[in-house]
Amino acid sequence: MSNPARSLVDGAVYGSRIAMSDDSLTLLERPRSLGWDMDNAKANVGSVDRGSIPSLYLSCFDMLLTEDCLSKVSEAAPTSSASMSLLELREEPEQCPIIDSQEQGLSPCGTEEQEEDRSLEQVQSMVVGEVLKDIETACKLLNITPDPFEWNPSHVQKWLLWTEHLYRLPHAGKVFQDLTGKDLCAMSEEEFRQRSPHCGDTLHAHLDIWKSAAWMKERCTLADAKATGELWSEADSSSSGQPIHLWQFLRELLLKPHNYGRCIRWLNKEKGIFKIEDSAHVARLWGLRKNRPAMNYDKLSRSIRQYYKKGIIRKPDVSQRLVYQFVHPV
DNA sequence: GAAGAGGATGAGA
DNA sequence: TCTCATCCTCTTC
Numbered sequence: 001m002s003n004p005a006r007s008l009v010d011g012a013v014y015g016s017r018i019a020m021s022d023d024s025l026t027l028l029e030r031p032r033s034l035g036w037d038m039d040n041a042k043a044n045v046g047s048v049d050r051g052s053i054p055s056l057y058l059s060c061f062d063m064l065l066t067e068d069c070l071s072k073v074s075e076a077a078p079t080s081s082a083s084m085s086l087l088e089l090r091e092e093p094e095q096c097p098i099i100d101s102q103e104q105g106l107s108p109c110g111t112e113e114q115e116e117d118r119s120l121e122q123v124q125s126m127v128v129g130e131v132l133k134d135i136e137t138a139c140k141l142l143n144i145t146p147d148p149f150e151w152n153p154s155h156v157q158k159w160l161l162w163t164e165h166l167y168r169l170p171h172a173g174k175v176f177q178d179l180t181g182k183d184l185c186a187m188s189e190e191e192f193r194q195r196s197p198h199c200g201d202t203l204h205a206h207l208d209i210w211k212s213a214a215w216m217k218e219r220c221t222l223a224d225a226k227a228t229g230e231l232w233s234e235a236d237s238s239s240s241g242q243p244i245h246l247w248q249f250l251r252e253l254l255l256k257p258h259n260y261g262r263c264i265r266w267l268n269k270e271k272g273i274f275k276i277e278d279s280a281h282v283a284r285l286w287g288l289r290k291n292r293p294a295m296n297y298d299k300l301s302r303s304i305r306q307y308y309k310k311g312i313i314r315k316p317d318v319s320q321r322l323v324y325q326f327v328h329p330v
Numbered sequence: 331g332a333a334g335a336g337g338a339t340g341a342g343a
Numbered sequence: 344t345c346t347c348a349t350c351c352t353c354t355t356c
Contacts, residue, residue, distance in 0.1 A: 243342095243343075243346080243347090245346075245347090246346090246347075279332090279333085290347085290348090292347090292348070294348085294349085295348080297332090297333085298332095298333085298349090298350095299347090299348060299349065299350090300348095301333075301334070301335095302334095302335090302336085302347090302348080302349080302350095303346085303347060303348075305334075305335065305336070306336095306346080306347075308335090308336095315334085319334090321332085321333055321334080321356075322333075
């Protein structure tokens with residue numbers, strides 16, 4: 001395994017209580033080539049070989065991937081008929097973070113394949129998000145850092161105890177005594193098995209997920225910082241003591257699809273075309289930023305329209321409701 | 331009915 | 344002066 005995101009998704013998929021057919025796995029694998037190009041990004045992160053994952057491993061994510069998570073996952077792909085049959089999808093996702101919608105066409109009714117890919121991306125991001133959340137919760141409970149590389153022997157023991165307890169594994173703390181997180185991360189699955197024949201592979205697989213999650217978190221943080229930096233370097237903002245402009249604020253939201261993809265997203269990033277999905281939410285966010293509790297979409301849209309004259313924002317050639325276009329795309 | 335367009339006016343930096 | 348908030352009317356979807 002060379003892709004941390006894949007590791008997380010694989011872990012979740014394999015651990016699901018839902019019976020996954022070959023087709024479903026194929027479906028979940030397909031979009032990996034689209035937006036999960038993290039291969040080669042960091043060497044030696046994770047080494048779970050799917051082909052060799054034992055049956056014990058397949059069930060060990062039952063608790064990591066909670067019922068809540070599964071229900072959210074199943075809600076996240078309402079347009080994929082294939083996925084629906086697999087996951088008994090419900091309508092109206094409670095959350096549907098959009099990882100990157102820039103590949104989508106302007107039309108809200110793209111091709112079936114595009115819709116499917118988009119849905120699957122949402123499923124993947126949902127799974128990863130939930131796994132990361134669970135790890136974060138565990139870290140708070142155990143008072144350890146999410147990155148196994150930073151664990152001291154005491155942290156390692158805490159993590160072992162927690163994992164053993166959570167997945168009802170036989171106690172293996174003693175055989176990993178005095179090892180730091182770095183030591184643990186350097187060990188192969190075989191070495192785990194040698195130390196703990198009963199649950200070494202499971203522990204190794206879990207550690208792999210933690211490693212992947214830590215790597216992804218780091219990557220997200222860097223990406224966020226980079227995006228924010230780019231944004232702030234291009235424009236005045238609250239961070240520089242200058243009042244932020246509405247168009248800057250909108251770009252800020254658009255640059256953080258993980259956080260705001262539900263309320264505003266790119267339809268065509270290259271052309272600067274974006275869609276406000278939840279007008280009330282975007283207006284609320286803008287009101288919060290400007291300390292204007294009475295802000296609403298009517299007022300916000302009036303401000304957007306002021307940009308028409310200034311050549312900052314315009315309506316796209318094919319005008320659609322709640323769709324605008326930056327005259328000078330990012 | 332919600333969204334879009336645009337005029338008018340005032341507040342605040 | 345500039346940007347934005349606010350209110351308004353009318354039109355379009």
